[in-house]
Amino acid sequence: MQIFTKKRVIVAAVLLALGGGAVMMMKPSADKTKEQLPRYRTAVVDTGNLTQTVTASGTLNPVALVNVGSQVSGQVSELNADFNDRVKKGQVLLKLDPTIFNAQVKQAEASLASAEANRRLAQANLERNQRLQAQNFVSGSAMDQSKRELEVADANIKVARAQLDNAVANLNNSVIRSPIDGVIIKRTIDIGQTVAAAFQTPNLFQIARDLTKMQIDTNVSEADVGALRDGLPARFVVDAYPDREFEATLRQFRLAANVQQNVVTYNVVLDVDNKDELLKPGMTAQVRVVVGQRQNVLRIPTAALRFKLSDEEQAKENKRKEASASASASANAAAASASKTAANDNDDDIGFRSRRDQTRTFKVYKLDDKNQAVPVDIQIGLSNFRFTEVLKGDLKAGDKVIIRSAAKNGENG
Numbered sequence: 304m305q306i307f308t309k310k311r312v313i314v315a316a317v318l319l320a321l322g323g324g325a326v327m328m329m330k331p332s333a334d335k336t337k338e339q340l341p342r343y344r345t346a347v348v349d350t351g352n353l354t355q356t357v358t359a360s361g362t363l364n365p366v367a368l369v370n371v372g373s374q375v376s377g378q379v380s381e382l383n384a385d386f387n388d389r390v391k392k393g394q395v396l397l398k399l400d401p402t403i404f405n406a407q408v409k410q411a412e413a414s415l416a417s418a419e420a421n422r423r424l425a426q427a428n429l430e431r432n433q434r435l436q437a438q439n440f441v442s443g444s445a446m447d448q449s450k451r452e453l454e455v456a457d458a459n460i461k462v463a464r465a466q467l468d469n470a471v472a473n474l475n476n477s478v479i480r481s482p483i484d485g486v487i488i489k490r491t492i493d494i495g496q497t498v499a500a501a502f503q504t505p506n507l508f509q510i511a512r513d514l515t516k517m518q519i520d521t522n523v524s525e526a527d528v529g530a531l532r533d534g535l536p537a538r539f540v541v542d543a544y545p546d547r548e549f550e551a552t553l554r555q556f557r558l559a560a561n562v563q564q565n566v567v568t569y570n571v572v573l574d575v576d577n578k579d580e581l582l583k584p585g586m587t588a589q590v591r592v593v594v595g596q597r598q599n600v601l602r603i604p605t606a607a608l609r610f611k612l613s614d615e616e617q618a619k620e621n622k623r624k625e626a627s628a629s630a631s632a633s634a635n636a637a638a639a640s641a642s643k644t645a646a647n648d649n650d651d652d653i654g655f656r657s658r659r660d661q662t663r664t665f666k667v668y669k670l671d672d673k674n675q676a677v678p679v680d681i682q683i684g685l686s687n688f689r690f691t692e693v694l695k696g697d698l699k700a701g702d703k704v705i706i707r708s709a710a711k712n713g714e715n716g
Contacts, residue, residue: 345670345703346604353602353692355595355685357530359571361521363541363586366574367512369483371396372504374476377403382494384508390481396508399477399498408474411467418463422456429453485510488584511584517575519551519588522561522568530594531556537573539590541582549582551575553592595685601698602690606706607667608683612676613708668705669698676705 377399384396429449435441489509492498498505519539523531535553551573561568573590575582611617665683668676681696698704 342674342709343668343670343676343705344707344709346607346706348601348603348669348693348698348700348702348704350599350601350700351690353597353600353685353687353690354593355530355687356591357523357527357594359521359523359527359590359592361519361539361571361573361588361590363517363519363575363582363584363588365488365511365514365584366516366518367483367485368488368584369485369510369512370506371479371482371508371510372506373399373479373498373500374504375399375404375473376498376500377477378497379492379494382492384481384487384490386487386490388487390485390487390510392481392484394481396479396481396487397492397494398479401474401477404470404474404477407470408467411463411470415460415463415467418456418459422453422460425449425453425456479507481508481510483510483512485512486514514580514584515576515578517577517582517584518554519573519575519590521571521573521588521590523571525560525567525569528556528569528571531571531592535592535594537590537592539573539588541586541588543583543586544581549575549588551590597685597692600684601693601700603667603681603693603698603704604706605686605688605691607704608665608691610668610705610707612668616676667696667698670703670705 379397380400381398382396383398384390384394390396429446429452432441432446432449436443436446487508488511490507491505492507498507531553533553533555537551537553538548539551540548553571554574555572557570557572559570561570571592573592664680666678666680669679671677679697681698682694684692684694686692
């Protein structure tokens with residue numbers, strides 16, 4: 304029994320020794336694996352096509368929209384047009400009750416007839432006085448009075464005629480006609496209602512000239528207006544047809560700025576061909592204006608422009624630069640000062656190379672042969688949310704640029 308117990312103790316000791324050795328052998332391997340985990344997520348620099356767009360939201364409107372009102376007040380006695388009716392220029396849309404207007408015309412006609420009768424009497428008095436003056440029966444002052452009465456009568460006739468013209472115009476204005484050929488898209492009046500035009504002209508109808516030609520009124524951010532110009536192509540979608548894109552053309556950039564809560568936008572108008580009349584006034588359009596296109600350009604992911612080294616990595620990079628600078632024995636004080644200035648410039652994410660060179664300069668990081676992050680200054684061209692064009696810089700197709708730091712679990716791109 305004792306012999307069996309001793310054997311079990313010996314076997315257990317041997318197993319413990321073997322297990323400990325295995326653990327010691329595996330620990331360096333685990334540490335080595337940890338050291339080999341990638342520190343960054345990267346993307347490969349390549350060549351390809353690139354399109355830059357400006358996005359905006361706008362509203363579809365007719366190119367020509369006319370508000371039809373009334374210059375006179377009255378009650379609607381006849382309504383001849385309704386929503387969506389196609390009307391011709393001069394067509395009667397509605398009529399106001401003409402009773403009052405007819406009475407005003409008759410009153411003005413009577414006033415004119417009275418003024419004309421007074422003139423005839425003044426003319427007769429003047430002629431009679433002229434004959435009497437020839438016989439020295441009328442004084443000069445009486446003649447002057449007769450002439451004045453005739454002049455007053457002429458003036459009264461002009462006033463009466465003007466009143467008659469005004470009454471006739473009001474009668475004609477009681478009949479509302481279409482000023483253009485088009486489609487009625489809005490009606491705000493009904494038969495029996497009273498139109499009150501005493502203080503402001505009421506809008507009775509809205510008429511669109513031609514719904515086959517429409518426009519989009521958009522508000523574009525001030526950050527995007529520098530790339531806009533007349534004639535640029537655009538595409539847009541509306542909620543009514545989510546699976547279809549429509550084409551448009553930029554027609555006008557309006558200089559008047561809209562400022563709301565310190566946000567500056569500009570109104571941009573785009574022309575739309577609506578020959579099928581699928582698009583309706585008031586629809587909301589999500590617009591993409593193509594401001595630039597490039598073919599077979601060197602490009603990097605736009606995310607690489609936003610990557611920055613951590614504070615620890617930046618401190619190591621600064622120490623490496625200082626060590627490299629101190630190792631240059633031939634550098635004089637001026638060169639050292641210039642090197643310091645250049646180092647400060649490299650610390651900037653965005654800067655200008657010189658006063659003459661106004662191209663934007665960014666800093667990105669690429670991996671060298673030792674998988675170390677190396678800063679590279681580049682000048683960029685077109686850019687969208689996926690790719691950015693590289694105009695100048697120490698980058699070539701196949702290089703790996705850092706887009707962000709890797710996750711702690713070793714996630715790689």
